[in-house]
Amino acid sequence: MEDKIIINCALPYANSTPHIGNIAGCYIEGDIYNRFTKLFGKNSVFISGSDEYGTPTTIRAEKENKTPKEIVDYYHAEQKRVFSSIDIEFDYFGRTTSENHAKFVQEVYRDLKNKGYIGERLMISPFCPTCKKFLPDRYVTGTCPRCGNPTARGDQCEECGRNNDPQDLLEPKCSISGDTPEFLETRHMFLLLGKFQDFLKEWIESQNSWRPNVRSFSLSFIESGLKERAITRDIEWGVPVPEPGYEGKRFYVWFEALLGYISNAQEYSSQAGNPELWQDFYKNGKSYYFMGKDNIFFHSIMLPAILKGYGHEIKLPTRINGNEYLRFAGKKFSKSKGIGYNVNEILQIVDKDSLRYYISSILPESSDSDFTLQEMVGKVNGELADKYGNYANRVLAFCLKKDIIPEEDGIIDEEDARVIKMSESNFEEYLKLMENLEFRKALSLWLELVSYSNSYFNRSQPWKLIATDRSACSRKLHISLRLLDYCTLMLHPFVPSGTSRIWESYHEGAIMGTFDELIAGNEKFTIKSSEIPFKKLEVQEEPKNGLNLKVGKILEAGYHPGADSLLLLKVSLGERNIKLVAGLRKYYDPDALVGRKIIVVENLKWAKIRGEESQGMLLAAQDSMGAHIITTNEEEGSSVKIGEYEYDGEQKIEIDDLKAYDLRVDIKDGHSEITGLIGRNRLSLNVNNKGLLIDGGAQDKSTVR
């Protein structure tokens, strides 16, 4: 009997719009695999849903003066809309605030409790007498015991990064009422994870098909010992705990959300008119889970422990597919810092097919990968539009224009036989890779076949054959179209819309049914039209220099009182003086710096470093010998250009923005210069057309910052 397959994607948290990093790290892979399994005749369902409980939702609701329900309603709808805007089609996209979900979570909880996998423990938690409730750690503020920051939070101090317990804070306050919380005992239920330690170890060790990163991460986690974990909290927004005395408590999100996979599948089954359907999948089938690497622990350890404890014949995950991160031009995608695009924004630049193609070709399967507009344009135009799109168009347009019907004529020459064999073996290999979730490799195999198809068409020269041997011409075109069939179906899971368009332009039906049926039905083609299937992208960015670099002269230098690697400098920029903090203490004596000319990044956001304000930053080259300040003989206050580009910006920049310019030392023919990137060009920094100097010299390719 054919395997049943359930495909799950980590439930997205219902408080934001997914960005490209989320899509690439999880959802698009699920969608690709789902489309693949369906196209190749497997019985699969693709399920996810929004994760709607938890403290971040409460916080957001308070900030926006809304109820948590209003927040999650909005984002649930938003997420559905965003996924469908890029053809990510779930069979069911549910939500953890459903009644059924709560019922199922409580059922699993009772079962685990009865079997002795859950124990009650006493904890000490901050309780606000004014608000009359226990406070989440982050709702407690106070003075950090390490650095003295008076606005540290109960979970972490933003100033020194220390991870706190709320009890550690001096003069703790409730961040809502401002009153001093009491530390009271409170009871909570704990999942006794340790009971599963040996089982999990053995189970994970036997999972040979898992990616190495997932397997080794999980094993090393188990190696360090599994501790019991609280599964309830003193909060209001969550699934109620069916336990006397727990009326004011709720399940902690991670425990409850993991069960969403099954509760969503149950809801899907009911909706499909067969409430027991989900059992087919979870008891007799395979289950695939797609997620980002930050979620591996929950899926490879928590979920299996819960399912194992619960039993009821539910099978443990078949594959846990943890992905690395997709970065945007080298930086982590971040809404709050405005790095990268969310899906809505990127769709104003590219169409969904191009976006899906590009993301598929750089999926962060085994290591972090970079999303850049430039590379996207290159790949989409060169591969999707030029090679594949143009191939479809050139074959179809030829047939239409010359009014020739591609048909077999019973003859197969040596060349044809070789091509057919090649396409078949390429396809077999593709199937193996797809089944093993190696999507990037599968896609590069596809590209190989596209090139091969173009090559065959070139060698066949149908434009000549049509005059000399119409029958052979028709046969060659027929084979060309069969190659197009393979290319189109292989690409279909990745780029569903565009491939459907192409398919329908030369077949009677749509891409419906299984691969075998589709291929078998193609003894004859009915060419209806030929259009350019993929438009080329035109994304151009005017290169500009947003770095305001000025020559400065050090007036005073001294030690930073509160840090052992920092210096404090007073610097003249000509018309005014500024204060700088510099990490040079290990390499420079303050006295030796006074009077030196330096290069200052003038439009850097001011920042407080260990209590001292830094109103810019000086440039220094860093190599294995240490730090070397960048200097010049020109007047203080002079501007530094990158190539011919003068400063052209108004905004203050973040320190991370410097990385885009990739300032570094370049040594050519014995001469050192400082260079930076403007657009694609690496240009040298100069003041009044004179190059910059490096104090003491530095090694080639040293980073300047």
Next chain:
RNA sequence: AGCGGGGUGGGGUAGUUAGGAAAUCCCGACGGGCUCAUAACCCGUAGAUCGAUGGUUCAAAUCCAUUCCCCGCUACCA
């Protein structure tokens, strides 16, 4: 500085888990072909001592050690 991930032709990458003859593919450069097609496609050429050093081995991009550099997160980075 701590943790994690990497250094492979001009750029981007595959190959490293199980060491083995000529190191993969895409872009770019150069030369050629074709004219059906989206100035597209196809063929060919050049270009890499696989970061460095040392070791194991008949054999190392691949294993071991040391080291340098880069990136991400964190930070006494600014």
